[in-house]
Amino acid sequence: MTTLNHHLPYTGSVPKVDRAQGALSTFAANAYLRLFVVVMAIAAGAAVLLMAIVLLLDLVVPILFANEIHALAALFPQTAG
Structure with a gap:
């Protein structure tokens, strides 16, 4: 069966x-x-x-580094005095 020359029957206009x-x-x-x-x-x-992300960092950084100051010193060693 082919769809060539296959037309649907005309039913008139569809009411809006x-x-x-x-x-x-x-x-x-x-x-x-x-x-x-x-x-x-x-x-x-x-x-x-x-x-x-901020909440996760706020929770994870103190666990890993004990406090924020040690975290900053570990992340930026050139600023540690």
Whole structure:
């Protein structure tokens, strides 16, 4: 069986369904608002990632080096006096 010259029967025009335009559907239809939401989601993710890294360093550095001063001296030996 081949699909060449295979046509679907014409059924007429499809009736348009009117849908309620609520706040969310109006918001989703606007490309600039969708772009804003995507940019805000990326910024929020970056902020959460940054806070997680800072929290992890704040927890790990004292465990490895006993305190921040010893950590700085180990990481930057030229500044240790």
